[in-house]
Amino acid sequence: MGREAKREMVIDCIRHLPATFRYADIERPCPEVNRPTIVRVLGELRDNGEIRCTKGGRDATWERTTQ
Template sequence: MTLLLLYKFGFEVGRFISLEKLIEKSKESYYETLWASSQGWHEGQHDLLPWLEYFLGIILAAYREFEERVGNISSYKGSKGERIKEAINHFNAEFTISDIERVCPDISRPTVYRVLKELKDQGLITPVEIGRKARWRKL
């Protein structure tokens, strides 16, 4: 049903990129946002914003993946650190190193780590979860 509505309003990325696969990759966040959005539902005081931000993030990730696949990324302007910072600024919710790597596929993981550390030291981002499934959030 979601794909049908997206198609109806001109968002056809779902024809080329599996939104279901992207949601499956982030199913923990999916269920957390569903839970957060449904709190107070019976009283009519629920907040759809967490789910909406998550869903728009999925759509954005799908368009970025599509762009990578067809090679329409016009140019890489600026230093690698600046490009990583710009990518992070475009994330609406939590993000992972893999999310950054999808947007900046030519930048090495050590460079991503270095920029994340700089941003953390500057108080611009904070880790939500550390370790193998590390997630970050903008402050």
């Protein structure tokens, strides 16, 4: 599976999660995607204003800002 396919898998997963989610909520359904890829996608979506981090740190919580 290529880099772009993994990126799309993470984005699709996030779009199907509840509005508020944690990193582990992405990691469970996407075990073949490594941590740096998930972090990179979260950063891209944050920079695009699609999600925001509502609680930082080890147990960071994210929230979708768009549907």
